[in-house]
Amino acid sequence: MVKETNPGVWELAQKTEAPHAADHGYRTIGDIMLGLNPFTGDFYRETLQVSRYTREMFCLMEGRHVHPSTLYPGGVGTVPTVQLFTDYLTRLMRYCEFMKKCVPLHDDLFDFFYDALPGYEEVGRRRILLGCWGSFQDPDVCDYDYKTMTNWGRSMFVTPGVVVDGNLVTTDLVDINLNIRILLGHSYYDGWDNAETFVKTDPLGNTVDQRHPWNQTTVPRPQKRDFNGKYSWVMCPRWLDKRTGDHLALDTGGGAFARLWATALANIVDMGYVKATGNSVVITLPKTALKPAVTFEWKIPKWSNAIERDRARTYFQAYAAGAAIYFVEQALTELQAGRTKTWTEFKVPDEAIGCGFHEAVRGVLSHHMVIRGGKIANYHPYPPTPWNGTPRDSFGTPGPYEDAITGTPIFEENGPDNFKGIDIMRAVRSFDPCLPCGVHMYLGNGKTIETVHSPMFGVGRG
Amino acid sequence: MNAVAARDSHGPRMQPKPGRISEHKPAIEEVHILWITGGLGCDGDSVSITAASQPSLEDVMLGAIPGLPKVHLHNPVLAYTVGDEFMAPFHKAARGELDNFVLVLEGSIPNEKISGDGYWAAYGTDPQTGNPITIPEWLDRLTPKALAVVTAGTCAAYGGIHAMKGNATGCMGVADYLGWDWKSKAGLPIVNVPGCPVQPDNFMETLLYLLRQLAGLAPMIPIDEAGRPKWLFEKTVHEGCDRAGYFEQGDFTHEYGSPKCLVKIGCWGPVVQCNVPKRGWMAGIGGCPNVGGICIGCTMPGFPDKFMPFMDPPPGSTLSSNLIKPYGALIRALRPLTNATLNAEPKWRHNRPNLTTGYQPPQ
Numbered sequence: 001m002v003k004e005t006n007p008g009v010w011e012l013a014q015k016t017e018a019p020h021a022a023d024h025g026y027r028t029i030g031d032i033m034l035g036l037n038p039f040t041g042d043f044y045r046e047t048l049q050v051s052r053y054t055r056e057m058f059c060l061m062e063g064r065h066v067h068p069s070t071l072y073p074g075g076v077g078t079v080p081t082v083q084l085f086t087d088y089l090t091r092l093m094r095y096c097e098f099m100k101k102c103v104p105l106h107d108d109l110f111d112f113f114y115d116a117l118p119g120y121e122e123v124g125r126r127r128i129l130l131g132c133w134g135s136f137q138d139p140d141v142c143d144y145d146y147k148t149m150t151n152w153g154r155s156m157f158v159t160p161g162v163v164v165d166g167n168l169v170t171t172d173l174v175d176i177n178l179n180i181r182i183l184l185g186h187s188y189y190d191g192w193d194n195a196e197t198f199v200k201t202d203p204l205g206n207t208v209d210q211r212h213p214w215n216q217t218t219v220p221r222p223q224k225r226d227f228n229g230k231y232s233w234v235m236c237p238r239w240l241d242k243r244t245g246d247h248l249a250l251d252t253g254g255g256a257f258a259r260l261w262a263t264a265l266a267n268i269v270d271m272g273y274v275k276a277t278g279n280s281v282v283i284t285l286p287k288t289a290l291k292p293a294v295t296f297e298w299k300i301p302k303w304s305n306a307i308e309r310d311r312a313r314t315y316f317q318a319y320a321a322g323a324a325i326y327f328v329e330q331a332l333t334e335l336q337a338g339r340t341k342t343w344t345e346f347k348v349p350d351e352a353i354g355c356g357f358h359e360a361v362r363g364v365l366s367h368h369m370v371i372r373g374g375k376i377a378n379y380h381p382y383p384p385t386p387w388n389g390t391p392r393d394s395f396g397t398p399g400p401y402e403d404a405i406t407g408t409p410i411f412e413e414n415g416p417d418n419f420k421g422i423d424i425m426r427a428v429r430s431f432d433p434c435l436p437c438g439v440h441m442y443l444g445n446g447k448t449i450e451t452v453h454s455p456m457f458g459v460g461r462g
Numbered sequence: 463m464n465a466v467a468a469r470d471s472h473g474p475r476m477q478p479k480p481g482r483i484s485e486h487k488p489a490i491e492e493v494h495i496l497w498i499t500g501g502l503g504c505d506g507d508s509v510s511i512t513a514a515s516q517p518s519l520e521d522v523m524l525g526a527i528p529g530l531p532k533v534h535l536h537n538p539v540l541a542y543t544v545g546d547e548f549m550a551p552f553h554k555a556a557r558g559e560l561d562n563f564v565l566v567l568e569g570s571i572p573n574e575k576i577s578g579d580g581y582w583a584a585y586g587t588d589p590q591t592g593n594p595i596t597i598p599e600w601l602d603r604l605t606p607k608a609l610a611v612v613t614a615g616t617c618a619a620y621g622g623i624h625a626m627k628g629n630a631t632g633c634m635g636v637a638d639y640l641g642w643d644w645k646s647k648a649g650l651p652i653v654n655v656p657g658c659p660v661q662p663d664n665f666m667e668t669l670l671y672l673l674r675q676l677a678g679l680a681p682m683i684p685i686d687e688a689g690r691p692k693w694l695f696e697k698t699v700h701e702g703c704d705r706a707g708y709f710e711q712g713d714f715t716h717e718y719g720s721p722k723c724l725v726k727i728g729c730w731g732p733v734v735q736c737n738v739p740k741r742g743w744m745a746g747i748g749g750c751p752n753v754g755g756i757c758i759g760c761t762m763p764g765f766p767d768k769f770m771p772f773m774d775p776p777p778g779s780t781l782s783s784n785l786i787k788p789y790g791a792l793i794r795a796l797r798p799l800t801n802a803t804l805n806a807e808p809k810w811r812h813n814r815p816n817l818t819t820g821y822q823p824p825q
């Protein structure tokens with residue numbers, strides 16, 4: 001790809017020695033690039049294999065991938081055995097060994113781009129507006145009661161948080177919850193100002209806004225696409241910054257980015273293998289078959305841009321591996337102590353409200369539910385895609401994709417005739433690797449206009 | 463096969479024919495796979511098939527299986543190209559300029575007769591009108607020219623989750639749209655590979671079969687009345703379940719996290735056609751009931767409505783599980799007796815200074 005879009009950079013890459021060649025085995029940056037080529041590249045094919053045995057780890061406990069089949073209200077159906085954890089652990093350690101090559105390889109590649117293309121930090125750059133809803137509960141603390149959510153939210157092994165201009169505004173899940181707003185903007189839906197208010201106050205007595213997901217009424221209204229009017233099935237989730245009254249279009253930075261940033265600043269997480277420091281996250285992977293123990297440090301970067309979103313991915317893979325070692329050690333202790341119960345009876349209440357916050361791969365995932373008469377009366381999930389891919393809202397605030405590519409400098413060497421738009425693609429792909437299928441480039445009169453349409457934006461996705 | 467038959471029927475062993483390299487040129491040299499993920503779905507089937515290893519995506523793409531035509535895959539989740547360049551083969555195929563292609567659909571087909579000037583789901587933009595191209599429009603443009611139409615996952619096959627009662631889009635499966643007796647220009651029926659998501663190897667194996675058929679190396683794909691490849695979907699979950707022994711012994715769990723039979727806590731395995739417990743999810747690992755997940759029938763045309771509410775015992779299971787109880791109880795009481803015998807070693811294995819094995823030296 002680089003050869004097609006930036007022949008000058010490709011020339012340089014072939015001559016540039018990779019600083020961490022001893023760790024990953026690729027002598028030059030050009031060799032890394034060749035290794036990443038779809039299907040023909042050996043690193044590409046290796047990552048396919050790695051993605052398989054790590055999914056095997058998932059299937060050991062969840063039965064299938066992508067949709068797990070062992071999650072139930074009250075726990076999981078998985079039967080913990082010595083064999084299960086042996087099968088898991090052996091694959092995990094193979095993965096740790098792979099990460100010791102994967103992280104330095106990506107560091108070399110990304111650092112090279114900054115060197116080879118001065119100013120590349122501007123590609124996909126936007127204001128630092130990050131949301132992370134937290135991951136990996138601590139079973140010693142978490143009781144899933146809304147009234148104690150602030151506390152158990154902060155005990156998660158990925159800290160929830162909102163980061164604005166590099167400052168951690170909150171780590172409180174109740175605060176995060178109450179300030180979510182769903183705006184209409186340019187989406188194909190009717191408003192619900194006059195619709196039913198399902199939840200007036202939360203269990204702590206706080207007022208719940210009519211535009212909060214608990215109170216959302218979805219009325220889809222398909223209509224002709226009009227880029228000046230309504231043009232997207234994606235809603236406009238925003239987070240109200242009470243300090244300023246701004247409805248912030250938070251992004252997830254592709255997930256890993258916001259997770260690392262919030263966790264680093266919060267300075268709470270310490271699992272041994274993974275530790276937050278206040279300005280970084282330190283990850284230690286123990287000795288594996290062919291490589292000694294290795295410590296990586298993800299440092300808070302200067303920018304929220306395409307390259308740093310991508311870099312965060314590889315570091316978070318190492319983070320997840322370190323966390324998994326910690327968790328499997330806990331699990332083995334439980335198993336060996338004979339504590340193997342994985343599920344407790346759950347009865348659906350007659351009347352209740354509920355919410356859930358977690359991280360999907362690409363970032364924030366929330367659920368809001370209202371139960372009446374033992375049935376679902378209202379339910380709204382907000383996965384990362386509506387946050388990242390939202391159109392302009394009713395205040396005219398653009399969503400993160402639009403924001404990040406507006407004014408992005410173009411480094412591609414191709415002219416309009418064979419323009420690929422690689423810099424714009426990298427910007428969008430940094431939020432969501434699956435999305436560029438839905439990015440179309442239109443060139444007209446020297447002006448580049450970009451629109452996003454994607455199968456991901458079906459009505460069922462909220 | 464003929465040689466074997468001839469040998470058997472003629473008694474004395476004939477001189478075997480000299481061996482030869484049997485690989486020959488496929489009947490068609492190149493095939494494009496046009497994969498539309500733009501139905502109502504989650505791209506989960508595309509992600510799922512990257513887990514396949516029997517064959518793997520790269521086995522098919524790189525020509526690792528003998529006799530295959532050269533395969534060009536156009537799938538948005540896995541694509542290298544983007545935007546107009548990515549969409550070009552789809553438009554080309556619609557214009558009839560792409561000779562050989564297989565159309566793969568992922569996601570359910572919304573009813574665009576009820577969406578007015580808008581669209582429920584679209585894929586690409588019409589260069590003439592500037593409007594999004596709906597999924598039914600793509601079906602109308604591409605299916606008359608496709609060698610075969612394959613659905614990946616339950617949504618495209620039968621409608622799936624989006625098509626449940628009360629949905630706003632009126633969506634359906636591909637065969638509901640095209641008609642269940644639809645045939646491609648090459649004479650192939652719609653081939654459905656359901657699952658939520660599709661089991662990776664099930665899909666890739668079906669694709670491999672079709673490619674071999676198009677290459678002239680395999681007869682017409684055998685499918686059942688729901689369009690499913692017979693060899694993959696003719697058995698039930700229960701018939702391949704590694705917990706079926708508990709059922710036979712009338713041993714049912716009433717809570718999750720137990721190794722026993724799951725029927726009483728909502729498993730529909732006895733009446734659902736799916737090979738996942740037998741095959742595992744990938745590399746023989748996983749498979750819903752094997753690891754404690756109830757079968758909710760995600761491969762079935764009646765999914766999800768006919769399996770809801772999830773976690774309630776299937777109505778028919780009360781009769782079968784009650785009938786099996788007395789038999790199971792008896793068997794469970796008797797089997798330990800035999801089992802205890804089998805757990806004891808024969809008594810001639812000892813280190814006393816005499817041989818008690820019954821060995822008699824030859825006279």
